Amino acid sequence: MYYNRAYMKENGNERLKQSEFQTNTAILDKLIEAELKKFAEKKKNLLV
Secondary structure, eight states: OOSGGGEEEETTEEEEOHHHHHHHHHHHHHHHHHHHHHHHHHHHHHHO
8 A cells, every 4th residue: 555656667677765665664653653542542441
């Protein structure tokens, strides 16, 4: 999904563009972190 945009056509070869890969990885890390925070909140609410 995120990785498709990172591919460049260059001389007929597809290669991963490193800077976009790093940007996409950072985005995924933020999304995962947000999900973990939501999960922690739900779990805390269940325990109360």
